[in-house]
Each structure stands twice: as structure tokens, then as C-alpha cells.
Amino acid sequence: MTTTTTRPLAEATRLPSGRAAGRRRAHRRADIITGYLFVAPQVLGILIFVFIPLGLIAYYNFHEWNVLAGTFTFVGTDNIEKLFHDPNLPSVLWATAVFCVGVVVGNISLALFLAVLLNRRFGATTFFRTVFFSPVVVSVVAWTIVWGFLLQDDGGINGLLQLVGIEGPNWLREGPTAMLSVIVVQVFKNVGLNMVLFLAALQGVPRELTEAAAIDGAGSWRIFRSITLPMISPTLLLTVIITIVGALQVFAQIAVLTAGGPGLSTTVLVYYLYQQAFEFHRFGYGSTLALLLFVIVLVLTIVQWQLRKRWVHYEN
Template identity: 55%
Template sequence: MTARTFRAEGRRAVSSRRPRPGGNGWLGVAFVAPQVLGVIVLGVVPFIFVIWYSFNEWRPLTGEMEFIGLDNYYRLVADPTFSASIIASLLFSAGVLVLNLVIAISLAVLLNRRMKGITGFRTIFFSPVVVSVVAWSVTWGFLLAPDGGINGALAILGIDGPNWLADPSTALISLVVVQVFKGVGMNMVLFLAALQSVPEEIREAAHLDGAGPWRSFRSITVPMIAPTILLTGILTTIGSLEVFAPVQLLTGGGPGDTTNVLPFFLYRTAFISQQFGYASAIGVVLFAIILALTMLQWTTRRRWVHDEV
């Protein structure tokens, strides 16, 4: 066989192994099409309508719609309730983010051990994640009542507990605690998986070099689980800015506007005050805040997520 014939046979063999154009492409499209279609129909299209409604005064009960331009947004700027809602949302989100990540990492470190009964403890800490948010909120409503379980336990210690959900100084903190214990189990599982992927050889080398437990955790473990910290930070921030059910069931946005977070303010504006155009403007601003905070976390990742390229 000549060299030319050998090369020709090689080209024919390679071409015979190549997938035919469109052979598997339509199969891939078929797999992703339901998800893409769902995002477009249930996400993109409704959001476009929300943006359009925010430029209108819409009265769905009478079917009237009047284009008013940016008036709803000008009204938001001058609305003190809207300003209070932004402050409440940001404080709530910051509290949930910090407490959730700190507790989740601490639990993951404690449960990342091989000992008898550790699986049961993991299940206990994760179980609130699968509990209905309504049932979870109602249960905490009984615990945080003036004569509820928490104040009853404090009374045994000789402490007169406050009215947790009606006191402006404790209402938002109480909601933060309720939200943190509801979702901390999910982040704990993510951190536990990340910790188990850290090579034990690196920890042993650090120990031989004289690094203590805290120095080893701070200088080795945290940098290696930084991608998981980024992921959980983004998801926790988004979830905390979308909270609604605990506010509705526990405080109703009060006392005053201390817990009147943006999703609850949007709900009251749309379905109680029937101001759907104004509520649409609130929704657009809420989306912009979530997008801005997410992009801020994402763009700063190269400073502390050390395996970024």
C-alpha cells in the first residue's frame, strides 16, 4: 500500500466515525427544549409584561389601562414606605446571609467526622429544608408568641421575654432566625460535600508544618471551598430577597414597616390596594436589586475564589 493510498484510507475511516450533521443535534435540542420553553413562557414573557405594566396605570377589575410613562417610578422615589421596605429587605438579607453561611459552615465542620450516629444528626439538621414553609412559620409563630415556648423557657431562667414579633427591635431579628433555621440545612449539605473533597494530605502537611486547627481551616480549607461559598452566598441572597410567607404569617409587615420587605410590599400594593401598575414598578426594582447584588458577588469572585482562572 502506497503512502497516498494509506492517507486516503485514513481519511475515509475518520470521516466514517464522525457524527452525521444533525444526527445527535436534534436529540440534544429535544432534551433542552422543555426547559427553555418553560423559562420563556413562565419567566421571560411574564417579565416583559411586568415591565410594560409598570409604565401604565392598570385597573384589571374595570379593564382600564392608561399609559403614564415613568410616573410609577417617580412615585416610588417619593414613597417613604418604599424606602423603608428597601432598608428592611437589605437588613433582612444581610442578616440571613451572614448567619446562614456561618452556621452552615460550622455545622458542616462538626458533622464532617466519622462517628456513631452522625447520620442521624445530619438528618435532623437537614429536616427543616423539606418542611413546608407555611407549617414552619406557623410553628415558629407559636414559639415566638408572648406566652409561647421561647418565653416560657426564658421564664424558667427568670428572664421576662419580649413580644418577639410585635416589638420593633426584635421583629426583624426574629424573622431572620426563622429564615436561617429553615434553609441552613441545604447549605450545610453543600459545605459538607465541599469539605469532603478537600484532600486530607494537604491538611496533614499543614499540621506537620506547625499549623494549628484554626490556621489550617483559615488558610487551607476556606480557600479550597471558596467556590461553594460563592454558590451558597448567591443562592442565599436571592432567596432572602424573595421571602414572603414568613412575613405574611408572622408579622404582616409590622410593627410599622420594620418587616415590610419588598415582596410583601409588592403583594399589598397589588392584591390589597389593587395598584397593579405601581406594584409592577416595585417588581422591576426588586429584580434590579437582586441582579445588582448577584453581579456584585460574581464580579468580585476572582479576589477570593482562588481556583478561578
């Protein structure tokens, strides 16, 4: 009697009714639709602000569009040929490379140094973290204008140098000092962001490893090089990538401080693109320069991502 009663119940629980199966499918469809709704704003934003502009730039690359004259002419590969014969492009690429290397080396080194110092416990840690991070949230234009006043021939920096008997240069009107100035302004603007990322990574390093190494007689530099640096290498990879991409896309600092001068000494690729497109109204050639910038950023990112296997800890 017990056997004949429990068998239908077991089969009923094992084989859901048609109504229950339909309810499950409805819940599954609702979950899928909810997921798509959550990712829709991001996908739509990427489509509108990334893929469509890239497609338009590729299209304009084969045309010459003069807004003032109202002409839009198909020129084929003329803009690409102009790119290879542009006498200013080598100087522009050199200035871009110098600026990028200076910003990346200065930013990463200073951010890591500050993070190591502020990772130690002392009374004013929170204050100094706030001070070093505060430039990140300041408007780029406001930050650059203030530095422009400081770097003038009769500005605050030369005034301080005169107090100790040093006659400072005209920072923004001489080639080497102009490039150095814009690099320093960019480094100080964004060093706080990388500092915070390094701080988070340093706090994840197991203290047992560093204490064991110290007991074995390893010095501070050996512990940092052999334990700390490998442990934070994924964060180091992230900061290097975002710093390089940010340095290649800099515009406001150059436009406000030097306007690309003197000569072409601080004319980086983004500013040169702006000049060609919006000052000289060569939108076709400006689109070609934009594609060149896209290719440079893409290649550098891919190279760094491939090289990560050699030096990033926890990567296979």
C-alpha cells in the same frame, strides 16, 4: 501486483462513498435534533416563566391597571416617578437590607460551623445531618405556622423562659424582636441546604495538606483560615449568591408571622410589592417595584461574580 491491488482499496477507505457520507449527515442531524429536544423543556420553561413575565412587567410598568375598576391606562413614567417619591420605600429598603444581611451572615456562619463539626467522624454523624437538613424539605408555610405559635406572647419560647425566671417579650409585635424572629426562622429553615454543600466541599479538601500544616505546627484556626477556607471558596461563593437571592425573595415568612409589622419594621421589598399589587390593586406600581427587585438582584449577583477573582481559589 500487490501494489495495484492495495492502492484502490486505500483510496476506497479514504474516500467514503456518497451513501456513507449521507448516512453520516443523517446521524449528525439526528444527534442535533436529539440535543435540542433534551434542552427544549428547560428553554421553554425559562421562556414562559422568566422572559415573558419580565416583558409583561416592563409593559405594565408604563400603565396603571385597576382590576376592580376595570381600567388599564397608559401613564408613561408616572410609576417610576412615584417610586422616587414613595415615603415608605426607604423604610422598606432598610428592612430588606437588614433582613438580607442577617440571613446571609447567620445562615452561612451556622452552616459552615455545622459542616465543620459534622465533617468529623463520630457515631451520630448521620443522625445529626438528617436532623439539620430535615427543615429544608418541610413546607415553608407549615414551618412558619409552627414558629408563629412558638413566638406568641404566651407561646412555647416565652414558656421556657418563664421556667428560668425570665419574662420574654412579645416577639412578633415589637420592631427589633420581630425582625430578629423572622431572620431566625429563615436561617433555621434553610441552613441545612448550605450545610450539605459545605460538607461536600470539605470532603474534597486534600487531607495531606491539613496533615502537613499540622506537622509544621499550624493550629486548627490557622489551618482552617489558610487551607480549608480557600479550598472551599467556590462553594462559599455559590452559597452566598443563592442565600442572598433567596433572602431578597422571601415572602411567606413575613406574610404568616408579622404581615410586615409592626409598622414597616418587617416589610421587605417582596411583601411591599405584594401589598401594592394585590391588596391596593396598583399593579402598575407593583410592576415597577418588581423591576426594582430585579435590578437589585442582578446588580448584587454581578458584583459578587466580579469580586470572586479576589478571593475565590482556582479562579484566574
